[in-house]
Amino acid sequence: MQMLMKRPVVIGCCLWITGYTLALYTELRWLSLMTSALLLAALIVIYALRLPGRQPLCALLLVGVAYGYFQWTDQRNVSALLPLAQQQTLDGSKVTLLGRFSSPVTVDGDRASFTMEAESIRFPGTEAFPLGGESVQVSLRLLQQAQQAVASGWRRGDALTLHGTLRSPSPARNFGGFDYRRYLRLHHTHWLLSAKGVDQAQVEPAAARVSVVQLLRWNDELRGALSRRMDLIFPAQQAGFMKSMLIGQTDDLDPERFQQFSELGLTHILAISGLNIAVFLGVCIWIMRRLKLAKETYLLICIWLLPFYILLTGASPSIVRAGLMSIIALYAARRGHFKDVLHIMAIVAWSMLLWNPYFLLDVSFQLSFLVTLGLIVGVQRVNDLFTRWISSPMIRSSASITLVSQMISFPVSIYYFNQFSLLSWLANAVLVPVISMIVFPAGLLALVLGIVYVPAGKSIGLLISWLNEVIFWMTDKLQHLNQFKMLWPSPSLPWIAFYYAFLILIYGICQRLLQEAGGESPIILVRVKGTKKVNLSKWLICAIGGLLLLLWMGYSPERFNRSGLVQFIDVGQGDAILIRTPYGRHILVDGGGTLTFRKPGEDWKIRKDPYEVGKKMLVPLLKKRGVHQLDLVVLTHEDTDHSGGLQAVISQMPVKQFLFNGTLKPGASIAKLFDTLLARRVPLLPANVSDWIQIDPLTRLQVLYPLESDNRLIEIVKEQNARSVVFLLEMQRTRWLFTGDMEKESETELVDYLKDHPSLLDQELKINHKIDVLKVAHHGSKTSTTPGWLDFWKPSWAVISVGGMNSYGHPAPDVLTRLEENEIQVLRTDQMGEVQLEVRKEGIYSRVKIMD
Structure with missing residues (x-):
């Protein structure tokens, strides 16, 4: 502790972070910038006078200064349109923005996206309202393939007048889901603008003059030129991988490859960080030594090269951290001063947090500094511990670095990514040295030679591609060892x-x-x-x-929780229901899906990584909630808005059984889904009216529809709604009816069947048929939920899974009227976001994500 006390900058940085953290979770409005300035002055006076007990008092004051600074910064992060937004609804307004491009334009399929620095905004029939350079995120839909080239020609700094629709970013609609509104706010962006067609934009090229914007524009053009040159040097299937590693450009990175590296804990290879800085400096210093340059000279050259390298590689928090630490270390080495790495790291962290307090919430910032701290403090000690068992210094050092980095980063990794591979240490120990010592330096050499003479760079790129193929083969093999994958809920x-x-x-x-x-x-x-x-x-x-x-x-934090939980996840226009039983079993009913309408000849509209509900929303939510495996997946029917997201679920999560309606809908997506189920040897259970199936001691399930059929035959059925699986769930003496998209004819058929076969129901249901919760069929469509259906089941609650502003008019006014007339409490995902109903001994308790 005494050695730590000799590092006041380190302690000060820790106290500063403590103040920020407190400001994130509490609010003291009286702590403003002025208050922080007074606290700072008091701190200086107390320390200068050497008053008794000054150390704990100064520490407390420094935490208060940081608290006030963060709160002042956060309170200033508001839109210039806030006064107008408080008077009227601006969401959905047609507007004209005047400003300039503040980011490169990304063209992906039929969409161009960029950030605009808006100087003013004009609403119809009003004068321009000043925005003072406020950042606005723009999404421009391209109507023709030729418009891709037009949008690609726009550059950072160009003047822009844009007509479109103003929207507020969507908040998280599911518990623990991605909050796009918060994400944009942390980047000082409060509004979205959507437009259709490049004719909505009038662009004027910026005048060439030396400025920060012009330097960034030149940097964008250089990154683009290097990207195009790498397309010539490296094979097409590897160019995206090399771009990510060499210049931090991830647009062309294969999403499947990223997922693979993520599951093995290798994403730091794909992110520019201290490893890249070290290799870059090593290559530069080696070249300059060969040129017989003096030490002071090549250190100074490296100091000047690093800012350009940071900009060239995208300036993420991790590369900024590594670059600034390297600049300070190189300067100290050149001046002959003593280097204290902990002090350097604290100075860099403190500087970055003063520049932008929101860096504290950035995962790359957190992981970068945590791992660096762990390596500085722990590697040598762990290396000493391994001396007894590992004789080779190289192996011992590699094992120490791998163990320390894995241990330090573990809680942050599972908090954000909710997965950990027991083979991660092996993948890091074997692949990181190969990539850092061979692939990355050789890639830099190939790029440099390729700039001068493409065939020379291409020859080295070919050699690298052979090694990359070996690396990809190894990661493929390791990833498919599913027994070593662990899914973790986000810890508190x-x-x-x-x-x-x-x-x-x-x-x-x-x-x-x-x-x-x-x-x-x-x-x-x-x-x-x-x-x-x-x-x-x-x-x-x-x-x-x-x-x-x-x-x-x-x-498994919920292992002793004996309450049941039914979660109606908001997947837009579709169904996805997660059931957690009192004994920790998990049942997933449907998986949502993204509807796409593509005409022949419109392949140009396809995006590199299109939004898909299962991959982008459902699987991350399941992992975040600690679902280690799904004991049963129920696909009520095979329409896309119920089945589309299950492909990602089946591919990434263990599934014990799969219940479906016994039919197949023609189409490539359903064929792929069942091929995946068969490949992973998941038992397929065609649904049929059944007796009660015990799930756990307090939960059982009964299939009510489809009615009796020959399970040996799988029918081809295009129209699936009428064949939806309907089942009754009993959990802690509460009853739930799940209906898929069944229609009125199916409702009548089932009611008549149950009246003719009363023995199918238990004694209490025979008397009054009353259930507690009804999942309203077909998103509240008028084709179902008839008066006879409601009279038969007499539900107390009704939940409607439906997308907001859907084009189908769901839920139908007649259905809502019938539910109201029967005094049934209605919960809707389009208005409330995710709906959760918890079953306790006292009854059913509800909570919703979005409150009116």
Whole structure:
């Protein structure tokens, strides 16, 4: 601790981050910029006068200064349109924006997207309202293929007049879902503008003059030129991978490849970071040494090269951190000053947080600094521990770096990505040295030679492609070992704090043990005092046991929760219902889906990574909620808005059984879904009216429709609604009826069947047929939910899964009227976002994501 106290900048940075963190979760409006300035002045006076107890008091004051600074910054992050928005609804207004491009234009299929720096806005029939350069995110739909070239020709800094529709970014509509509104706000953007066709934009090229915008424009053009040159140097299927690694451009990166690297914990390879900086500097220094340049000269050249390299590679928080640390270290080396890496890291972190406090919420910032801190503090000590078992210094060093980086990054990784592969350490230990020491330097060489003479670069690119093929083959094999994949729910902040506390405790005990064994510690974080001899081995066992217990609790935090939960996920116009039973079983009913309407000859409209509900929304939500496996997936019928998202679910999550309506709908997507089910050996259960199926001691399920049929025959059925699977769920003595998209004819048929076969229902249902919750069929369409259906089941609650502003007019006014006349409480996903109904001993409790 004494050694740590000698690093005041490190302590100050930690206290500054503490103040920011408190400001994120609390609000003290009296703490403003002026208050922070007064607190800072008091801190300086107290420290200068050396008053007693000044250290804890100054620490508290510094936390207050940081709190006020963050709160002042956050309060200023509002739209210039806020006064107007408080007086009238601006969402959906037709407007004209005047300003300039503030980002490169990205053209993907039939969409061009960019950020606009808006100087003014004009509503119909009004004068222009000043915006003062406010950032607006623009999505421009391209109507013809020729418009792609027009949009691609627009450049950062060009003057722009754009007509379109103003919209407010959508907040998260599901619990734990991606909050686009918050994401844009953290980038100081509060409005979206959507437009159709390039004729809605009048663009005037910017005048060539030296300015920050012009420098960024030149940087965009250079990145674009390098990207095009890499398309010539590397094979098409690998160009995106090399662009991501060399210049931080991810637009052409294969989404499947990114997913593969993500599951193996290798995404840091695809993100420009300290590894790239180290290799880049190593190559530059090696070349300049060969040219016999003096040390002071090549260090100075490297210092000047780094800012350009940071800009060239996209200036993400991780590369900014690594670049700034390298600049400071190079300057210290050139001046002959003593280098303290912890101090350098703290200076860089503090500077970045002063520049933009929202960096604290950026995952790349968090992982970059955490891993760097872990490597600085822990690698040497872990390396000393491994001395007894690993004789090779190279293997020992690689193992130490891999272990420390994995341990340090683990809680942040599962918080954001909700997965961890037990093979991640192996993938990192084997592939990172190969990529960092061979692929990356050779890629830089190929790029440099390719700029001068394409065939020369292409020859090296061909050699690299052979090594890349080996790397991809290895990652393919490792990824398909599903038994080593672990899905983790997002942990709470207290859980993360306890994790790091246990880690620090274990580190301190191991450090003390090494000291007693004769080792010398470079940095002491924990010091055990006292005259009594402490049995450190027992303390170490207790600390490791506590960490393992914490991991066990974090892996399944709901294991002792005996309430049931039915979650009607908002997937837009479609159904996706997740059921968690009191004993932790998980049932997924339908998976939503994205409807696409594409005419022949419109292949140019297809995007590289189109939005797909299962991949982008459903699977991340399931992982975030700690669904390790799905005990049963029910596909009520095979229309796209119910089946489309299941392809991603089946591909990425373990599924024990799959219940469907016993038919097949013609189409490539359904064929692919069932091929995946067969390949993963998931049992297929054609639905048929059945007796009760026990799910757990408090939950059982009964299929009511389709009625009796020959399960040996699979029919081809194009119109699926009338063949929807209907089932009754009983959970903790509550009853739920799930109906898919069944129609009125099916409702009548089922009611008549149940009246003729009363033995199918249990004793209580025979008497009054009353259920607690009805999932309204077909999104509230007028083709179902008849008066007879409601009279038969007498539900207390009704839930309608329906997309907002859908083109079908769902839910139908007649259906809503019937539900109201029967005094049924209605919950709708289009108005309320996700609907959750929790079953406790006392009854059913509801909560919704969006409150009126």
